[in-house]
Amino acid sequence: MLYCKQGVSVRVRRPTDYNPSLAAALGPGHPSPHLNLTAAGLMPGATGDAEEPDRIFVGGLPYLFTEVQIKELLESFGPLRRFEVVKDRETGNSKGYGFCTYQDPLVTDIACAALNGLKMGDKTLTVRRANSSSGQVKSEQECILAQARQHIAMQKMAFEAGGMTIPGTEIGPVVTAEIPTKVLCLTEVITPQELFDDVEYGEILEDMKEEGRKFGDLIDVVIPRPEPDHQIIEGHGKVFLEYSDVTGCSNAKAALGGRKFGGNTVIAIYYPEDKYYDKDYAA
Secondary structure, eight states: OOETTTTTEEEEEOOTTOOHHHHHHTSSSSOTOOOOTTTTTTOOOOOHHHHOOOOOEEOOTTTTHHHHHHHHHGGGGSEEEEEEEEEOTTTOOEEEEEEEESSSSSSSHHHHHHHHTTTEEEEEEEEEEEETTTTOOOOHHHHHHHHHEEEEEEEHOOOOOOOOOOTOOOOOOOOOOOOOEOOOOOOOOHHHHHHHHHHHHHHHHHHHHHTTTTSOEEEEEEEOOOOTTTTOTTTTTTTEEEEHHHHHHHHHHHHTOOOOEEEOOOOOEEEHHHHHHHOOOOO
């Protein structure tokens, strides 16, 4: 419940470990019908923001990062419906945490999994659903988390926000998280020799289709192979799995990334859909 008094918001709700039977011994479990909030100068406020099931808590934010920079990092997963950084009333400075809600609820767990535990300078992000305790993590989310961390670490790049820098700080580059797509790119899965042999190539293609269907609605599998004259083409050595939705692609990424193949570790990353549809396999 949210109440407002002289422009100050006060949020009151039960703790996550609330026990009705124990609370009953402490006093009445229901408010008095004679309680007059209006006389006390209090007004019941909207509870929508606090109770939104897909509202995300973002903690551990570096104090010197601007709202623009934080928002750009969060929006790498999709457009935001709501975003706020909690600030000190006296100084107006960030308190190091905030909240956000994505327009697409399906992005919520993916963003939490990818960003939670992410190092930003000397800070470590804590990102989770605002209405769940820190210890409540779904097994599927744990799987996505492991894969997201692996590939975020591989794809570190400088944080670009219109050329902005943070003067006077030694905070390292912010990691740009992957944007989920419907196309998954696998490397370290096949050897060049297998691509030259028609029989082996056909068997690998069928095996990848069979494996890919386990994780969602698989539309197509593309494995670029050399020309008959053995000329190397773009995308040589890659396997592309195209799904009908992001969920299927995310499931495949979580399951296939990190597997061992011929002594190598399979690398699975989201691939830009526009480049895939243009048959640009070199990105």
